[in-house]
Amino acid sequence: MCIIAATMSHTTQPAPGDELEPPSGKRKPSLGCLGISLLVGFIALFGGCCAAGMIFLISAGMRHSDAYRLAMQDAELSPCVVQSLGLPLKAGWFINGGMRTTNAEGSADLDFSVSGPKNAGRMHVVATRLEGTWYLQVLNVRVGGERINILPEPSGCD
Numbered sequence: 001m002c003i004i005a006a007t008m009s010h011t012t013q014p015a016p017g018d019e020l021e022p023p024s025g026k027r028k029p030s031l032g033c034l035g036i037s038l039l040v041g042f043i044a045l046f047g048g049c050c051a052a053g054m055i056f057l058i059s060a061g062m063r064h065s066d067a068y069r070l071a072m073q074d075a076e077l078s079p080c081v082v083q084s085l086g087l088p089l090k091a092g093w094f095i096n097g098g099m100r101t102t103n104a105e106g107s108a109d110l111d112f113s114v115s116g117p118k119n120a121g122r123m124h125v126v127a128t129r130l131e132g133t134w135y136l137q138v139l140n141v142r143v144g145g146e147r148i149n150i151l152p153e154p155s156g157c158d
Contacts, residue, residue, distance in 0.1 A: 059095045067099065067108040067127040067134045074139055075114070075123060080148045080157040081141050085116030091123070104132040119143055 062068055068091075075081045076089050092113030099108040106129035114123045121143035127136045139150040148157075 055094065059093065062095045062097075062099055062108075062110060063091070065099060065108065067125065067129070067136075068095070068110060070127070070134055070136060071110070071123065071125040071139055072114075074136065074150055075141060078141075078148065078150045081150065082116075083157050084119055084143050084146070084148060085114065085121065085141070086118035087116060089114055089116050097125075101129060105129055106134075108134075114141060 072089060072091065076087060081089070092115075095110055095112040097108070097110040097112075099110070100106055108125060108127040108129075110123075110125040110127075112123055114121055121141050123141050124138060125136065126138035127134050129135075136151055141148045141150070
């Protein structure tokens with residue numbers, strides 16, 4: 001009698017998550033360090049653009065406020081500011097500080113760069129809004145080491 005021995009090959013099914021190599025022998029592409037770096041860079045760039053956009057929008061809102069306009073108008077009427085900076089005055093893009101308004105009341109504390117044909121400096125404004133009208137409490141322009149106080153009483157020009 002002839003004994004035929006059959007051998008069975010034992011195969012297992014791949015578990016979920018196991019990577020199978022394609023028959024070509026090439027590996028399946030993975031995200032890797034370069035991909036992660038690009039993703040992190042994109043997120044940082046997107047976040048930075050969003051932050052810069054928000055700062056720009058807030059500054060633009062302050063630039064259109066009556067407190068800002070009143071301060072620029074008073075600075076352009078000051079003989080000392082005109083002597084130091086010249087006309088026309090131009091404000092910088094970004095405004096530091098803040099504004100708060102509720103109904104007819106509010107306050108503003110602003111600091112921004114300002115320049116004219118002769119020189120450049122920084123303007124500081126503190127204002128209060130009462131019954132819908134803005135009143136300036138502090139308005140000065142710093143040029144180099146000199147501070148030109150426009151309010152409450154104009155300082156003498158050198």
